[in-house]
Amino acid sequence: MKISVLVLEGVFDTGLATVLDALAMANRLAQWTGISTPGFEVTLVGVRSPVHTALGLQVPVRMIADTTNPDCVIVPALADMTAETLLPALGRADVIDALGALRTWHGTGARLAAACTGTFVLAESGLLAGSEATTTWWLSPLFRQRYPDVQLNAHRIVVPSGAMVTAGAALSHLDLVLWLIRGNSPELAGLVAKYLVFDARLSQSGYVxxxxxxxxxxxxxxxxxxxxxxxxxxxxxxxxxxxxxxxxxxxxxxxxxxxxxxxxxxxxxxxxxxxxxxxxxxxxxxxxxxxxxxxxxxxxxxxxxxxxxxxxxxxxxxxx
CATH class of the missing domain: 1.10.10.60 (Homeodomain-like)
Incomplete structure (x- = not known):
């Protein structure tokens, strides 16, 4: 399974690392245990180079134009945790270019996945209109106001809806990746969760x-x-x-x-x-x-x- 991780300037370090580590662990555990799965071919992609995380680490990305059509695109969170910082970030030139890329990928049949504030990027593309979604709980009022045509269910951790899947706050990046792994192999997803000492969660309500x-x-x-x-x-x-x-x-x-x-x-x-x-x-x-x-x-x-x-x-x- 070809997965492109869309890395934007100021990406949330933990979110990006969680996505990459969980997918890498899935590949390793499948090899060790002999679980039959096509595996995950992960590519970091971007619309600008270089790209830096919120903590200043440089991320080696391939330009979108140089990549083949993925089966799935994951949008990790931006580290903009308030409306005052997130809204200007959504208007940046690189983010606007990324919205066009998301629409193109959607047109080729790719599944689009996003977690935390990454759900705002996906919603900004217009591709969530008419779909059900979740987002980071403390920005749910802003999400409802900005995207009234999206059916927001902010209580849930992961919400699949057609070719889209969204996840809630911060560490729900792991819930999102496990959901994707489970689509290939429930056994492998369970094993990854055990190695990461991770308990399944269905709702954000207990954290709000x-x-x-x-x-x-x-x-x-x-x-x-x-x-x-x-x-x-x-x-x-x-x-x-x-x-x-x-x-x-x-x-x-x-x-x-x-x-x-x-x-x-x-x-x-x-x-x-x-x-x-x-x-x-x-x-x-x-x-x-x-x-x-x-x-x-x-x-x-x-x-x-x-x-x-x-x-x-x-x-x-x-x-x-």
Whole structure:
């Protein structure tokens, strides 16, 4: 399988290294174990030379014009982690040239893959329009605003959609590569994960800092603060909207735009967040904690923790 890794100026060092190391390990392990797989022929490509990582390391790239049509193109993240730095980067001449290359590769039938802020580069090309995608969780409000024709599911780690596949924040570069390896050999992907001591993850939700997202919109920030103060109570959307001086419809729309969640889903997130904190830092019983976060009994809390986090009470309680 021919894989081109598109390296742009200021690429995120860890993202690039993760992609290269995981694919190289897959090739080595396939040879050692005799797993039948076509292997991965990896080429670093660029639209300018030389190319430097965000930490200043020079990357030896081949010019796109000198490469043959790949089966897959991976776009690692740019190390621009805020809207203030990412948006100007998307307007750079080299990035604009890269967008044309992505469209050309797509036209030849190549699969296009991107992780973290690399998903913005892919979306900027217009090729994600009408498709489902994910992105780095803390930039999801910006993604929704800039690419309204993309169906964003920022909770998921990896989202395949037709000839595109996107992955979430930072170290989801590894989730992305393992997904690609799994397409050739599930056995090999499992072996690579074991050698890297890597646990499969399906969601970014457990890593999201809700405060960070909430602060990007005044109404959502006020909603967040009000709900946190009332977590122990029965909370209705009518009472919250009235207290905030807005309508249920406006509140739901703003939460959807910023967080990609309904008010009920966000309230549940905050309750689980508080419950996990109390489980790990207090000696309260499960029933006492359930009461403090607005649930009538411990059974409901246990069920939600298992469903949302994939963990039970015993796994969250610190060992003494």
């Amino acid at each position: 800092i809700s405060d960070h997202l909430a602060h990007s919109d005044p109404l959502v920030e006020r909603f967040d603060r009000l709900v946190r103060e009332r977590l122990h109570e029965t909370i209705t959307l009518d009472s919250v909207a009235e207290a905030l001086g807005t309508s249920k419809r406006t509140l739901s729309r703003r939460l959807g735009d910023v967080l990609g969640k309904t008010p009920v889903e966000f309230i549940q997130d905050l309750r689980i967040e508080r419950a996990v904190h109390l489980l790990m830092t207090s000696k309260f019983s499960v029933e006492q904690i359930a009461e403090q976060v607005g649930y009538g009994d411990g059974v409901t809390l246990r069920t939600l923790l298992r469903r949302r986090l994939g963990k039970g009470i015993r796994e969250l309680r610190p060992r003494e």
